[in-house]
Amino acid sequence: MPSNIVRVETTPKIGEGMRDVRGDSVKRQLAADHNIEIGSVRSIVGFLIDSEIDSTQVNERVDDVFADPIIEESVTDCLHLDNEELFSEEPDMVVTIGFKPGVTDNPGKAALDGFKTIFPNAGENARVSTYITYSFTSVPDGIDVDWLSKQLHNGLIERAICSLKGEASAKIEYSPVEPIEYTAPATIDLEISDEELMKLSEEGLLALNLEEMQTIQAHYRDPAIRAARAEVGLPENAPTDVELECLAQTWSEHCKHKIFAAHIHHVDTETGEDTEIDSLFKTHIMNPTLEMKEEVDWLLSVFHDNSGVIAWDDDWSVCMKAETHNSPSALDPYGGAMTGIVGVNRDIMGTGLGARPIANTDVFCFGPPNWEGDLPDNLFHPSRVLRGVHAGVRVGGNESGIPTVNGAIVFDDRYIGKPLVYCGTIGLMPRRLADGRESHEKNPQPGDRVYMVGGRVGYDGIHGATFSSLELTEESPSSAVQIGDPITQKKMLDMILEARDAGLITCITDNGAGGLSSSIGEMAEYTNGCQIDLGKVPLKQEGLSSWEILVSESQERMTVAVKESDVPAFEALADLHEVEATWVADFTNTGLFHVIHGEDAVASLPIEFLHDGVPQLKLESEWKKPEPTPFIPPVSSTHTPLLLEMLARPNIASKETWVRQYDHEVIAQTAIKPFVGVERDGPGDAGLLAPIHGSTRGLVVSNGISPRYSDIDAGAMAAAAVDEAVRNAVCAGVDLSKVAGLDNFCWPDPIESNKTPDGRFKLAQLVRANRELERICRAYFVPCISGKDSMKNDYGSGENKISIPPTLLFSLFGNHPDVRYTTTSDLKPGESLYLVGESKQELGASELAFMLKETGVVEGIGGEAPQLPTPEKNLQSYKALTKAIQSGIVRTAHDCSEGGVAVAIAEMCIGGRCGAAIDIDGPGEADLWGRLWGESLGRILVGVKQDNRAEFLSMMKGNALTYMGETIEGDNLSIWDGDDLIIDANVDDMVSAWKGSLDMTGGDQ
Amino acid sequence: MVETPKVAVLFGFGINCDRETAAVFELAGAVSERVHVNHFVNGDRDLSEYHILAVPGGFSFGDHLGSGRLLGNRMRFAMREQLTAFVAAGKPIIGICNGFQVLVKTGLLPGKEVPDFEQRASLTLNNSGRYEDRWVTLEFDPESPCIWTKGITRIECPVRHGEGRFVMPASSDLDALDASNQIVTRYVDPSTEPGKGITDETLPFPLCPNGSIRNIAGICDPTGLVFGLMPHPEAAYATFLHPHHTRSDVNEEILAEGMQIFRNAVEYAQANL
DSSP: OOOEEEEEEEEEOOBTTBOOHHHHHHHHHHHHHHOOOOSEEEEEEEEEEEESSOHHHHHHTHHHHTOOTTTEEEEESSOGGGOTTTSOSOOSEEEEEEEOTTSOOHHHHHHHHHHHHHOTTSOTTOEEEEEEEEEEESOOTTOOHHHHHHHHOOTTTEEEEEEETTSOOOOOOOOOOOOOOOOOOOBOOOOSOHHHHHHHHHHTTOOOOHHHHHHHHHHTTOHHHHHHHHHHTSOSSSOBHHHHHHHHHHTSHHHHOTTTTSEEEEEETTTOOEEEEEOHIIIIIIHHHHHHHHHOSOEEEOSSSSSEEEEOSSSEEEEEEEEEOHHHHHHOHHHHHHHHHHHHHHHHHTSTTOOEEEEEEEEEEESOTTOOSOOOTTOOOHHHHHHHHHHHHHHHHHHHTOOEEEEEEEEOGGGGTSOEEEEEEEEEEESBOTTSOBTTOOOOOTTOEEEEEESOBOSTTSSHHHHHTSOBOTTOOGGGOOOOOHHHHHHHHHHHHHHHHTTOOSEEEEOOTTHHHHHHHHHHHHHTOEEEEGGGSOBSSTTOOHHHHHHOOOSSEEEEEEOGGGHHHHHHHHHHTTOOEEEEEEEOSSSEEEEEETTEEEEEEEHHHHHHOSOOOEEEEEEOOOOOOBOOOOSSOOHHHHHHHHHTSTTTSOOHHHHTTSOOOTTSOEEEOSEETTTTOEEOOSEEEOOSTTOOOEEEEEEEOOGGGGGTOHHHHHHHHHHHHHHHHHHHTOOTTSEEEEEEEEOOOOSOSSSOTTHHHHHHHHHHHHHHHHHHHHHHTOOEEEEEEEOOOEESOGGGOEEOOOEEEEEEEEEESOTTSOOBSSOOTTEEEEEESOOOSOOTTOHHHHHHHHTTSSSOOBSOOOOOSOHHHHHHHHHHHHHHHHTTSEEEEEEOOTTHHHHHHHHHHHHHTOEEEEEOOOSSSOOHHHHHHOOOSSOEEEEEEGGGHHHHHHHTTTSOEEEEEEEESSSEEEEEETTEEEEEEEHHHHHHHHHHTTOOSOOOO | OOSSOEEEEEEOTTBOOHHHHHHHHHHTTOEEEEEEHHHHHHTSSOGGGOSEEEEOOBOGGGGTTSTTHHHHHHHHHHSHHHHHHHHHTTOOEEEETHHHHHHHHHTOSSOOSSOOOOOOOEEEOOTTSSOEEEEEEEEEOTTOOOTTSTTOOEEEEEEEESOOEEEOSOHHHHHHHHHTTOOOEEEOOTTSOTTSOOOSSOOOTTTSTTOOGGGEEEEEOTTSOEEEESSOGGGGSBGGGSTTGGGSSOOOOOBOTTHHHHHHHHHHHHHHO
16 A cells, blocks of 8 residues: 655644633743743644555545634644645744654654544554654744754754744655664674773763673683583683673663672761771662661562562552663653653662552752853753643643652752752552462562563663763763653553453563663572564664664563463453563573573573673772861841842742642542642642552651752751651651651762762762761651662763762652641641741751852851751651641641741741741750751751640650740741740741742743 | 442543542542543443543543543544443443533534534533633523433532633524533622522633633533533532632531532432432
């Protein structure tokens, strides 16, 4: 059958009750981001249909597939813009944007599905690609059309065609995917000099160091290995490119966490300490958790699976995982963030025999959205990164039906160099399946079939794992960028959960970094061997060579093992759900990771060498206390305007317009939402879920992050992150006897080299952070059950180098006995106010210090960062407070973090639309500045109805507790220091300061 | 007379409120089953096995090509006879959010006494241009034939959509819909007196979260059996899901006002099927 390319365009009808909302949004966004007022923007969506159906037939059914006849006008085989009736005014500029060939086109995939419903005879190779055209009228002078198009598309993944008034309208044509030429597996000679080994590693984007290259070289010199290779027809003395790529993926920093596993020589010039550390991970994370595991019965699975699992009750277990997707998000904020969120969802699906994702969290670190300074080459403006990342997480989460229940956005100039995009997911699974197996344990057997389920393998996503282990440069490969496809993944999730419940799965894991080489390679450890046939793997486009198929990180794929007897039932489920599931491998017990492509062996690596062969790094660490210019508060100041300024700081201001675009209550379980209070716009602390419908049993999820304390001490930074996450959970009334944590480190490169002359210091920061993490987690009894690290968060080199502040995100989830018994931060009328914990003179690296430094009022931000000298005391008061909350007598609590008591009480007034009068005079050594703005840890502001005061006081007996004041009628917040009124602020003024500064929507109509 | 009605809750292809929708029918006294759309499309299951059909919220097919459109097409072309027979048998159907969009695009809403599968209305992008999750206040037409909303004056529940603005080609179409009391529920200003909140004039954002004409949040077919709405009553099934539940003392009662819609359908099925 001949193939035709038919063009269909649709555009919104304009008229009574009908408008072009998409065009209006672009107009508003240009006004909000760039202060450009455009007369009007209209949008046209285009489809290029390559199929066996001719344009007459397509035209007859246009309204059945492509256009909604009630609200849209459609045309076939011509451009809407050429229709003078619809577009009577000739636009000044036209920009048409389509995807580059090979980039995932989700609307195109959906359109093809719909097209085939109408035309089942469309042909096997039918394709649909989509584009969008914007036409602009009354464009102000001086706007360049290329500049305009750059605001609307990302050249890495999209192409744009522009036209000006008087020219023929921009018309995008179908661009067929360039055929890829298949390259047969090559043999790589490793009998070369050390310099040449390193050149091979660098030029091949292998990201392996000399010792690792030498270890591989030595492997192929082993006579036993040579003999075994000869037997299967592989080159005896040298690896194939398939093997070398597979080792590079498996041994990448991303997959093997080599820095956390390294042997470290640590010197502390402050104390004279000189020690050796054999693996930060084992010493400070794994061992403490394993020791805690001895004391409780609810730590079911830690460290070895895709996420850590705890027993929630007798019937259910829960798991959680958080990951970063920083480098892809820097290159394409939308696609990078979307693959981040749907990727971590797959970690949950791949836990045990498959868990169901029930909630997402997201924490982002960006440059300031209002940044006016220079931008290094190849980096997006922070507001563009914010918009793109937000959109990616929104689409990825919302379309997957997983609520986003908790998160944060942190701003600092240095994140311009590398934004941090942390995505976390909580999963739920039955403790036992119907066949009696415990669902947190995988149990594959030799002979089980291995299926690749979900999407196909393409050229997209090759070298992602090694790429994320390198720093960002202008040459960063665009193949590392992908766009997620949440619907393909959702169909796969539906199918996998049915397969799990039917007992059809013996082992499951996701395809993330390293693709099939990692997923099947890791699972093969269970049976001690596998054989993969790359010839069976379904491809997006023909021509991929063997190594590319093996390591491609194409999204939306799970690897699932099935007993042979269950194959028919498993394949029938895949058919029902319209999910592609292909038998690509078998488990064996040969001790080998064996790969064939059709008839030929292309790789054969001992499982042990693949997983345990990487040599331990040896690193040097040296701590010298940083001496930033101290923060000295001004002699006199009026604190009321300072409060309004602080409330508008991006790090403090309301993120409501962004967060409200996430679905935070799908699944009907979210008992504390991100925004609380009278007008539902006050800040929520932790998220609280009741995931079993009809039951009040709960789960708490919270996050802590405070990267700027690293400017003084990365140890204090880590302690603060843990305490903040715990404090937030305490506010929800968490059950502190069952709480687990996730450590997620994002660091600048801590390995000393020419590029990183301060590597020893950065490694010492990591050592200190780990030590504090261990100390606080032990004191609070919060085992770290799953973690992740991303260790190359730098941009550029030399003087232009930007390194992020060392950042630990601590995520926490825990049990809650009854979600009805909880608190929110909004004040309720008639409450007495108390401060749990003590205020100390800790203003170093505080939000106030940064603000006053940026405005030129003070010289520096140095001084004391908040410390946690006696965490056991904090825990005691947290336990007392959670008990009071669980008894129902406390309905209001809010943690004190950025901006201290002043900001916390202001936020409580905002949520409650309620006035308050408090006195900050009290015990302790802190002065007025410290008590008002200091960020001492361990503090929570609590509101208690006057009737409940006595009971509350008796429950809190023996803990640090200070009476602060009362809510008052009217709408004023007054803060006294003894007899001096130091803040007198109107609630409405605080509301507008807090809500105004990050609202970048440009309005609601 | 059926004692325990059976509810088919559709799932698959990006529907994602199927679990909670199934749960609320169970809490209302029915037995519910999540059934993959393809079971009905392939013909290995039949709608006639069930007494109530629910099309839950979600992002079927990613809402590409317009919300609910592609799932609507599958139902329109592959489930036409089953749906016609279901309606003819007097069995209730509800579409929530994406499910409402699906029912509008199949033509079942606002529909005819006997379904003709002609699309007469649409749900399009919110005026704000944004998907949003926020709680709204709904008020109900007491004269409506809708069997799902009997006895309900006002409830609060969340909207979670980017395409919820209800439109019809002409205002005369809306007048006709109003005259037959098919405009079942509308967004209202919570500061008005319950029962007196309904107005034709479009309320400002966020009271009317999407700019819907005449503040329309949900409509029914002429028989009152088929009901669709953009807001999510199933997400307001429990007292502790209300955003204000901590603003008063602990409420020991678990089930909340959102349940009444589902109870009504279960009771209707018990009395009439």
